Amino acid sequence: MLTRTPRGSSNKNHLLARGVMLWRCIADDYEQTILVGKYENGAKLPPESEIAARYGVNRHTVRRAMAELGARGLVRTERGSGSYVKTDKLDYRIGQRTRFSEIVAAAGHEAEGRLQGHRHEPASEEVAGHLGLKIGADVVRLEILRAADRVPISVATTWLSAARYADAAKVFRRLRSITRTLDHYGISGYARKWTRISAGFTDAVDAGRLRLSVHRPILVVESLDVAGDGEPILTTRGRFAADRVALIVES
Amino acid sequence: MLTRTPRGSSNKNHLLARGVMLWRCIADDYEQTILVGKYENGAKLPPESEIAARYGVNRHTVRRAMAELGARGLVRTERGSGSYVKTDKLDYRIGQRTRFSEIVAAAGHEAEGRLQGHRHEPASEEVAGHLGLKIGADVVRLEILRAADRVPISVATTWLSAARYADAAKVFRRLRSITRTLDHYGISGYARKWTRISAGFTDAVDAGRLRLSVHRPILVVESLDVAGDGEPILTTRGRFAADRVALIVES
DNA sequence: ATCACTTGTCTATTGAACTAGACAACTTGG
DNA sequence: CCAAGTTGTCTAGTTCAATAGACAAGTGAT
Incomplete structure (x- = not known):
């Protein structure tokens, strides 16, 4: 059944890209x-x-x-x-109370959030505007990969004011959840103020993190979360694997 | 200088695609x-x-x-x-007398033509029209990869009437040149009747043959060659690596 | 001519990819 | 329950990617 020459077989060649297993x-x-x-x-x-x-x-x-x-x-x-x-998609409901772990748990999956990287940086015009800070103010930037049942769902870049949440990265790495991290800072209830949804394609970096091929569609979700008193807390730019997630917006 | 852990090194990770060397x-x-x-x-x-x-x-x-x-x-x-x-491009002059080996030799490179595959098939409407045959008439189809100094330049699909050139594949494989192959059939002088140039991107198959990445630009060159008496001989659909070739059309 | 620098080639070793075969564990349908 | 079919796991062997080091062969500038 199998040919004796592992090199120049028959129906393998049409796939065999040099340097790819x-x-x-x-x-x-x-x-x-x-x-x-x-x-x-x-x-x-x-x-x-x-x-x-x-x-x-x-x-x-x-x-x-x-x-x-x-x-x-x-x-x-x-x-x-x-x-x-398995091509069904996770229903990701966007509302005032949008919590990744709760959404995933409600769908009967195991939620996971991993910090991929973090740094302090000066706030861009956009980030400063969202958070109500001056341009160039010190902000904490977190890169978070979220998965359901070990399958990557999204990568998100989150910015918080460094003045109030300087050690956010360290805290998140321990608690593995934004909700619990904010809880640690004494913010018990936070709510989604607005959400902006667009679409695009994976670049090489996101493709790797999301275990997708390049040029697969992604949903880009920008959002602002505020405290109970309306004070801006964090703004996020998430990239969701459109092959695995559908966003649900109630109206 | 080098870390001791071959797995989780430092500046490798941002490249490391799973299953790619x-x-x-x-x-x-x-x-x-x-x-x-x-x-x-x-x-x-x-x-x-x-x-x-x-x-x-x-x-x-x-x-x-x-x-x-x-x-x-x-x-x-x-x-x-x-x-x-080396990003300079081979100047490929298109005229009445267009011979790959001559163009490449004139530029001081070593020309090479390899038959990648061949079969008999019924003529499509397009091929039949070009060659002046009835639709469905038996034609010989050749897939030829051309290279200069071992660097792939183009892949071309060539159709000839099977009635006159039934063994064209066998002959080409021996003589490794269209000019010499036609010579073998007694056609000493043939000329380009028309050339149609468009552009596109590599698919997975051509990318492999041309040693290009997918989605690199290619020049698509369709043409008809005729004998001295105007009789159609062969029609070709060539895909040229646009990164390596520039087409020159005199006017 | 010499010397620093660069590419080409060689040997040896380690680990992973792939092959090969066998058997256990599990599911499904009769 | 049973038997056929399918996935999971184990052992063993071969090939090749990648590492490591050493030296030959060639280039270019002083």
């Missing part, structure tokens, strides 16, 4: 097949052994590719049964 | 740097040792990346001296 090529190939709509949501993929035979490849290699698709949130694999396409 | 990431990164115009044509790149240090990587890995850039025709490496950016 086989399993990655297969994963990308299947992602295209799925995203182009050849499988419906919940449809069953062929068994690993069959896929392996079709590509002229070992089953372990296919398993690696499937693991990748699982990590990308495109496929769910069930032992003894098979692998199933 | 390190040298490929570095090559792609440098390609971007060059194509974005940060180096002029003929500019000298930093020595390999310095690049290696900057990426936190072994010099051999950088050498692999440079070899890749060489194969893509973006860089020329000179022993003992250094590596130099």
